[in-house]
Amino acid sequence: MKSAGRWLLLGLVTLIGIFLLSNIRQMFLAVQPDQIKVTVNSSISMQKVSEMLPGSHILNEKNGLLQVPYGKFWEYQGTAMTIKGVLRSSVVPLDAPVISWRYYTYTVKDQLTHFLHGDLGKYRDPYTRKEVAISYAIPQMLLKTCTYFIPGLLLAILLSVLMALWASMSRRIGTVLDGLHALLVGLPDFFLIVLIQLGAIYATKLLGHYVLLIVQVGDRTPFLIPFLTIALIPSVTIYGTLRVAITRELGQDYVVTALAKGLTRREVLFAHVLRNVMEDVLAILPRATTLALASMAVAEAICGIGGLGGFIILPVYQGITSMSAICVVLGLVAMAFHLLYALLRKRFVVRPGEVAKA
Incomplete structure (x- = not known):
């Protein structure tokens, strides 16, 4: 039984190591993790856009900069494009890529939360262009x-x-x-x-x-x-x-x-x-x-x-x-x-x- 327990522990540690190493690319951050840039037409204001994106607020109205919850930049960038009157929505690049332990930890915790709810992630099928659950x-x-x-x-x-x-x-x-x-x-x-x-x-x-x-x-x-x-x-x-x-x-x-x-x-x-x-x-x-x-x-x-x-x-x-x-x-x-x-x-x-x- 002791031998079986050691092997199970070794297997668990190995899987944890694989999980952590497979997310190592998330440690290298090239964009602002809590900002997006939005371009709007005359039919909608930046204030209205911010109200339609819960948890965001205006950083620079002239440049169209919005602050969003940490790590949610891709999600908010995609949601902003669905708002009528928004011409363009993009992430904000950093001057140079940085190593961010904070964003890495945030990504790992977020994935574990999704895993516990049965969501292993999605991918876009290259032939049908539809999102498919992994x-x-x-x-x-x-x-x-x-x-x-x-x-x-x-x-x-x-x-x-x-x-x-x-x-x-x-x-x-x-x-x-x-x-x-x-x-x-x-x-x-x-x-x-x-x-x-x-x-x-x-x-x-x-x-x-x-x-x-x-x-x-x-x-x-x-x-x-x-x-x-x-x-x-x-x-x-x-x-x-x-x-x-x-x-x-x-x-x-x-x-x-x-x-x-x-x-x-x-x-x-x-x-x-x-x-x-x-x-x-x-x-x-x-x-x-x-x-x-x-x-x-x-x-x-x-x-x-x-x-x-x-x-x-x-x-x-x-x-x-x-x-x-x-x-x-x-x-x-x-x-x-x-x-x-x-x-x-x-x-x-x-x-x-x-x-x-x-």
Whole structure:
């Protein structure tokens, strides 16, 4: 129970950290947080406008400056534009951006208040231009992301294990795969994704007809590019770890004994070594999953996909009123995989202490 309590506390602290860090941009303030500027025609006075905006009062009637409640400048600026006779309403820029802990604290408290009332924020759909509640969009984002994230991660695990075993069976194959691994380790994620996209484009030109979707178009979502990206990048990390682990196991006495008894290298690898490197596989999977999530976000941004990662990065979704909600969901997805790996480690990895007790 103590161990479960520590893990729950760690998870809670992690989510709080994600929530606070996802709002860090609110700390950098470039406009006056309690002022707006209004331009009116002759049919309405500044005093009338101020009366129609509860909580505001005139700072400079000639320049059309109004003081509004702290932090409500965007809300009051939008409301002012709905008043008949108001020609223009805008925020008041600062001479230079400042770091404001006060506005950051205000934003965090305001978001928490909305969260407690079930309001996770809204975003403007880039196709319909309508505001959509994030609480309704998150399940769709999650489903869209999981359609290629889970298969891609499973392929990465399977591919890296098979490649590591293949490299261990043949010295020549091992040299080739190790060289390819060293090359892929040095390449940035976005470069690999661009190469995959270019490959799809050239394949389309070469064959003379449509091959696969490059970017999201309406409800049609690319699958192959994010799938290959998620499968390729984590597999590089898992492969490197497994090569070291298998090399370590091949030097153990039980392997030497098995080979001396007449077992082939392949039989030893699959019957004994693979089982003994399972702990190494489960130890590297949390990091590989984190890399897969980061690669997924980059792939979604490049392909214009409105998944969990795309919503955070794509400029068309930057009008979102609560980015932290999606960041927390991504954190929960990562924590769910980490919990799964912890359960698998407990199930399949035998500790020396557990053997002694038995």
